[in-house]
Amino acid sequence: DAGVIQSPRHEVTEMGQEVTLRCKPISGHDYLFWYRQTMMRGLELLIYFNNNVPIDDSGMPEDRFSAKMPNASFSTLKIQPSEPRDSAVYFCASSLAGGPGELFFGEGSRLTVL
Amino acid sequence: DQQVKQNSPSLSVQEGRISILNCDYTNSMFDYFLWYKKYPAEGPTFLISISSIKDKNEDGRFTVFLNKSAKHLSLHIVPSQPGDSAVYFCAANPGGKLIFGQGTELSVKP
Numbered sequence: 001d002a003g004v005i006q007s008p009r010h011e012v013t014e015m016g017q018e019v020t021l022r023c024k025p026i027s028g029h030d031y032l033f034w035y036r037q038t039m040m041r042g043l044e045l046l047i048y049f050n051n052n053v054p055i056d057d058s059g060m061p062e063d064r065f066s067a068k069m070p071n072a073s074f075s076t077l078k079i080q081p082s083e084p085r086d087s088a089v090y091f092c093a094s095s096l097a098g099g100p101g102e103l104f105f106g107e108g109s110r111l112t113v114l
Numbered sequence: 115d116q117q118v119k120q121n122s123p124s125l126s127v128q129e130g131r132i133s134i135l136n137c138d139y140t141n142s143m144f145d146y147f148l149w150y151k152k153y154p155a156e157g158p159t160f161l162i163s164i165s166s167i168k169d170k171n172e173d174g175r176f177t178v179f180l181n182k183s184a185k186h187l188s189l190h191i192v193p194s195q196p197g198d199s200a201v202y203f204c205a206a207n208p209g210g211k212l213i214f215g216q217g218t219e220l221s222v223k224p
Contacts, residue, residue, distance in 0.1 A: 004157070033211065042120070042216035043158070043203055056211060093158055102148060103212055105157030 002026075004106035006092050010114045018080040021109045023092030024073055033093040033103060034067055034077050043091070048074065082113045115139055118206050120215035127222050133191040135218045137204030142185060144206040149178060149189050150215070152201045161202070162189070194222045 005024040013019055025032045033048040047057040053071045060067070064083070069075040079086055089110045093103040119138045127133045135145075145166040151156035164171040164178045164187065171178050177190045191198055201219045205212040 031210075040216070041116070043205075043210055044215035045213065048211050050210070093157070101163070102160035102163070105159070107155070107157050 004092055004094055004104055006090075006106035006109050008109055009107065010112075011109045012114065013082055014114050015083055016081045018078065019082045019086075019111060019113075021026075021077040021090050021092075021111070023075045023077070023106060025075070025092070025094030026104055027073065029094035029096050029104070031095045031097070031103075032069060032075050033095075034075070035091040035093065035105075037089040037091060037108070046077070046090075079111075082111075084113045087111055087113050117144075118204055118213050118215040120204055120218050122218050123216070124219045124221070127220065128197055128222050129222055130193045133189075133194045133220055133222065134145045135189040135191075135202050135204075135217055135220065137187045137189075139187075139206050140187050141206070141208065142182075142192070144197065144208055146185055146207040147178070147180065148205045148207065148212065149176075150203040150205060150214075152203065158203055191220075194220075196222050196224050198222050 007022045030049050034046040035043045037043050046059045046069045048055055049069045067077045089108045091105050091108045093105040095103045121122050146184040148163040151161045152158040162173050162176050162178050164180050169180050180187045199222050201217045203217045204215040
């Protein structure tokens with residue numbers, strides 16, 4: 001299996017621009033998670049889906065952030081408009097069961113907003 | 115509000131010695147805990163886990179201890195190797211998701 005695939009690996013953009021991060025989970029996994037890694041808060045859960053339905057989006061910082069999962073093999077995290085404080089590494093992860101159990105992470109998308 | 119806390123951002127250990135990474139949590143309802151390891155430019159990978167019905171789980175050089183009364187867990191690596199140098203994240207599973215700590219960067223020096 002190819003694992004969780006994220007794109008782009010690196011994104012540099014200017015403040016105010018729209019950013020779209022993409023994720024392909026492991027085939028057959030029911031759950032998909034979006035995390036953000038920062039120095040202060042570590043790995044922070046933004047939102048997660050079960051069978052393509054958003055279950056908990058309480059971690060989404062502001063209305064500027066939105067996430068979709070139109071089908072079992074694809075999800076997007078969008079930031080519009082982006083701000084410098086959004087600069088971080090964004091990880092997508094998937095799992096076969098909601099828990100307890102391990103998550104499988106992608107390699108992350110490093111976002112820099114100038 | 116951090117429900118899972120790793121208060122040591124970094125730890126440096128000599129090769130061959132023991133590494134002890136600590137983690138505290140606030141919610142006594144948490145009943146399953148995991149440790150993840152992360153190398154630079156890679157995603158975190160699962161290392162070891164423990165259920166609240168146990169107080170210890172061992173896997174080779176890695177042992178996790180759980181003290182429920184103190185709401186504290188620790189990861190012991192014995193002996194430490196340079197390849198263990200990475201960021202280690204503690205996580206709690208309250209059901210359906212993982213809540214992670216801030217991470218501890220371990221450096222094992224030859």
